[in-house]
Amino acid sequence: MSEFKALDGNAAAAEAMRQIDPDVVAAYPITPQTSTVQTFADFVSDGLVKTEFVTVESEHSAMSACVGASAAGARVMTATSSAGLALMWEIVYVAASNRLPIAMLVVNRALSAPINIHCDHSDSMGARDAGWVHLFAENPQESYDNAFQALRIGEHPDVLLPVMFMHDGFITSHGLERVEVYDDAEVKDFIGQYKSAYPLLDWRNPVTYGPLDFYDYYFEHKRQQVEAMENVKQVIIDVGQEFGERFGRTYGLFESYKLEDADVGVMVLSSAAGTTRAVVDRMREQGYKVGMLKPRVFRPFPAEELVDALKHLKAIAVMDRSISFGAMGNAGPLFLELLAALQVYGDGRLPVSDYVFGLGGRDIVPSQIETVFHDALKMAETGRPERLVTYLGVRE
């Protein structure tokens, strides 16, 4: 039997970790991820899990310990934020390249400097080319649900890649919401056992992980990672479907809201999608044909599927919670990826504009999102964006 509890995002993720009972968790506390690891540490000392909990001296060590444990054959989880992810950097690539299905909660927080503990997506977006699968959650429930699916996706034999699952720092991590917590046994049955094909601890079949790999084979190993990434989309869909059949909430690559008959749409990740949904409802009441698309998966970028869902629109506004400094227009990564996708899978003529918002935890309020929709409606009339990028709410 499932039950409803009042949990913030971090407590929900920790609750998922309790139910998963990973073999190894190696983590270092960092705001705003701290309460996940702290709550999980309580579970460890209270004997509620059998996990080997490794307290390390830095995130570089946390991910290193995760890599070692995963290579040994363990089911491994960790959690981090911002500077912690940045410090892990080297080993984040190693985890993906060694094909280790580690699941990591990333509580999105701005990167320094100036130092800032609040939400934006610059931390995980910076790691977008590292070879991990990226899942974004809008609220504590989605983050809780993603924790289980992250394991199933990463551990799938066609994938074998690490998965990071995100929720917004403070907004989601410390925002108390109603979360349906499933029955322990049901969860255990869904996630099953992780059986590594080549566990290092199997001394009867000794293998080497991470040897020197030069110009003769390195390129082929990268090509294999491409193949795994290609396989991810279908696995996410299958796992999301199975999850829905068991627990009642079906997940896919993205969620669209009132998009089918819309003239214009806003594409936005994570918690801001909740606010956007309310704005869509209000504007619909006023007679505007507007809709929203909330990507769940950023890596692999579901280019073809997104274009399919958006191509009937007359204009799209993308909302990015990070900047790709020096990229075209100093736009955000979500916008840039969508533009490329529209060029390849669409006719490339759909007007699109980017709205960078909420950096360093700056509030995003419904009236601002309304201006984005009105801009998009104007774009639909004129057929071209007034500006490529708008920094929404920044003081001039």
Added chain:
Amino acid sequence: MANDGTGWKDIPIGGMILEAGNAVKYPTGGWRAFRPILDAARCVHCLQCWVMCPDSCIIVEDGKMRGFELLHCKGCGICAAVCPDKVKCITMVEEGRALEVEGK
């Protein structure tokens, strides 16, 4: 170990090596800049070089030092350094000059 020309579908993922001890099949002696040359007549077969060689490249037969396994020797010179002072039967020679010194 995969052979030259093997494609990405045919090799273990992530650069994993599934066959224990196959480094033997992968020649690394080409990295060598200096080659150890043995003066067999002076060698006392103390086997200090065999003990210390980090690449297991000292060939020993019936307890006698017989030479070097050059497919994996990287020319670090440890063998020459640990060879006892009164013996010093190993000389490190530039690879380019090894032919004229050793005749091979």
